[in-house]
Amino acid sequence: MSSRKGQRDAARVVREHLAREKRRKRTLWTSVGAVAVLVIAGLIGWSVWAGQRSDEFTTPKGASDASTGIVIGSGAVTIDLYEDYLCPACKQFQQLSGGTINQLVSEGKARVVFHPVAYLDRLSTTGYSTRASAASGCAADGGKFKEFTDALFERQPPEGSAGLSNQELIDIGAGVGLNRDDFGSCVSDGRYKPWTEHVTEDASRAGVTGTPTVKVNGKDVEDRSPDGIRAAVEAAGR
Amino acid sequence: MDVTAARTRAIRWPVIRPWLGVAARLGLAAVWLIAGATKVGDLAASGRAVNAYQVMPYELAAAIGAALPFVELALGALLLLGLATRLTAGVSAALLVVFVTGIASAWARGLAIDCGCFGSGGQLAAGQSPSYLPEILRDLGFLALAGFLLVWPRTPVSVDGWLAGDAHVEDDDE
Incomplete structure (x- = not known):
C-alpha cells in the first residue's frame, strides 16, 4: 500500500x-x-x-580647404555659419544679422565660411534640406552662392511641407543670374548631394547639434545679434 | 460587506491581471514601434540626436544612432508577438533606464537639447526651452509597463502562451 x-x-x-x-x-x-x-x-x-555614407564627393568652386563650406570674402577673422535652408531660426538670423556680417566682410575684417548643412531632411516630405544645399553647391560653381542663399531664405518653405521643387530652385537660380542650362542640369542631377552629406557630417563631427550655429575663429558665439557678432569678430581680430 | 469586497477583489485580480498584461505588452510595443519608425527614415539624424548628448565620441554616437531605431522596431515586434516577453521587457527596461539617465544628465549639465525620443532631436533653437521633466516622466511611465511585464510576463494571445500549450496555466517562470 x-x-x-x-x-x-x-x-x-x-x-x-x-x-x-x-x-x-x-x-x-x-x-x-x-x-x-x-x-x-x-x-x-x-x-x-x-x-x-558615400565617401566620394565633388567639391564645388569656392569651397573651403576641407570642402566643408563655401568661402565668402577674405578677411582675417573666420566666421563659420552652419545653417539649414529649411530652418526658420536661420532665416530670422539672416534677417537680423546678415547685414552686419556682409558689412564685416566688405570692410575686409572677416571672411565667412557658410556650411549649408542638411539637418532637417525629415521636416520636409522631399528631403528639401539636402536638395537646397546641393543646389547651393551648383550656385557656388556659377559664382552666385551668396545671392542664391539670400534668395532661398527669402523664399523659405514652411517646415513639414514638400519644400520648393527642383524646378523652383532652378527658377530662383536663373533669377539671381545663373546660367539656366548649367545650373539646371547640376540641380536636376543632384551633383552636389554627396558634398552636402560631407558638409553635414563634418558639422556633426565638429559638435554642431543645431542650426544656426555661429563660430568666430572656431569659438561658438552665443549672442547671435548684430552687436554680438561684431563684438566677437573685433575681439578675435585684436 | 467588507468580506465580500475583499473576496471579489481577490477573485478579480487573477482575472484582470492577464488583460492588464496584454495592455502593457501592446502599449510598450506601440511605444517602440513608433519610436523606431520616426527615426528609421534618417539614420544620420538619429546619430546626431545621440551625439547631442555629448557623452561619447561622434563615430560611436553615429553608429549607435543608426542601430537604435532598428533595435526599437525589433523590440516592438517581439512584444507585439509576445515572444520571450520577460526578456524583451527586461531589455526595454534597461534601455529606458539608459534614456532617463541620458536626459537627466543633459539636464544636469545644462544642455539645451531635444531628447530625440520620437524623431527630431539635437539642439533646440534659440528661445525654445527643453522639456526634460515631461520627457523623464513619460519614460518612467513606459518603465512601469516594462516592470509589469517583467513581474508577470505571461499574457493571453502571445507566442509564449501558445508555445507553453496552455495559456491558462499560471506558471510565471518564463
Missing part, C-alpha cells in the same frame, strides 16, 4: 521534473532567439547606415 503510493509520488516527481526541464529549455531557446533578433536588427541598422 505505502509502496504503491511511494511509486505514484515518485512518478509524479519525475513528471514534474521533466515538465520543468522542458519549460526551462523552451525559455532558453526563445530567449536566445529574441536576443539574436535584437542583435541582428542592430547590425542591420549599422550596415544600412554604413552603406548610405
Whole structure:
C-alpha cells in the first residue's frame, strides 16, 4: 500500500521534473532567439547606415580647404555659419544679422565660411534640406552662392511641407543670374548631394547639434545679434 | 460587506491581471514601434540626436544612432508577438533606464537639447526651452509597463502562451 503510493509520488516527481526541464529549455531557446533578433536588427541598422555614407564627393568652386563650406570674402577673422535652408531660426538670423556680417566682410575684417548643412531632411516630405544645399553647391560653381542663399531664405518653405521643387530652385537660380542650362542640369542631377552629406557630417563631427550655429575663429558665439557678432569678430581680430 | 469586497477583489485580480498584461505588452510595443519608425527614415539624424548628448565620441554616437531605431522596431515586434516577453521587457527596461539617465544628465549639465525620443532631436533653437521633466516622466511611465511585464510576463494571445500549450496555466517562470 505505502509502496504503491511511494511509486505514484515518485512518478509524479519525475513528471514534474521533466515538465520543468522542458519549460526551462523552451525559455532558453526563445530567449536566445529574441536576443539574436535584437542583435541582428542592430547590425542591420549599422550596415544600412554604413552603406548610405558615400565617401566620394565633388567639391564645388569656392569651397573651403576641407570642402566643408563655401568661402565668402577674405578677411582675417573666420566666421563659420552652419545653417539649414529649411530652418526658420536661420532665416530670422539672416534677417537680423546678415547685414552686419556682409558689412564685416566688405570692410575686409572677416571672411565667412557658410556650411549649408542638411539637418532637417525629415521636416520636409522631399528631403528639401539636402536638395537646397546641393543646389547651393551648383550656385557656388556659377559664382552666385551668396545671392542664391539670400534668395532661398527669402523664399523659405514652411517646415513639414514638400519644400520648393527642383524646378523652383532652378527658377530662383536663373533669377539671381545663373546660367539656366548649367545650373539646371547640376540641380536636376543632384551633383552636389554627396558634398552636402560631407558638409553635414563634418558639422556633426565638429559638435554642431543645431542650426544656426555661429563660430568666430572656431569659438561658438552665443549672442547671435548684430552687436554680438561684431563684438566677437573685433575681439578675435585684436 | 467588507468580506465580500475583499473576496471579489481577490477573485478579480487573477482575472484582470492577464488583460492588464496584454495592455502593457501592446502599449510598450506601440511605444517602440513608433519610436523606431520616426527615426528609421534618417539614420544620420538619429546619430546626431545621440551625439547631442555629448557623452561619447561622434563615430560611436553615429553608429549607435543608426542601430537604435532598428533595435526599437525589433523590440516592438517581439512584444507585439509576445515572444520571450520577460526578456524583451527586461531589455526595454534597461534601455529606458539608459534614456532617463541620458536626459537627466543633459539636464544636469545644462544642455539645451531635444531628447530625440520620437524623431527630431539635437539642439533646440534659440528661445525654445527643453522639456526634460515631461520627457523623464513619460519614460518612467513606459518603465512601469516594462516592470509589469517583467513581474508577470505571461499574457493571453502571445507566442509564449501558445508555445507553453496552455495559456491558462499560471506558471510565471518564463
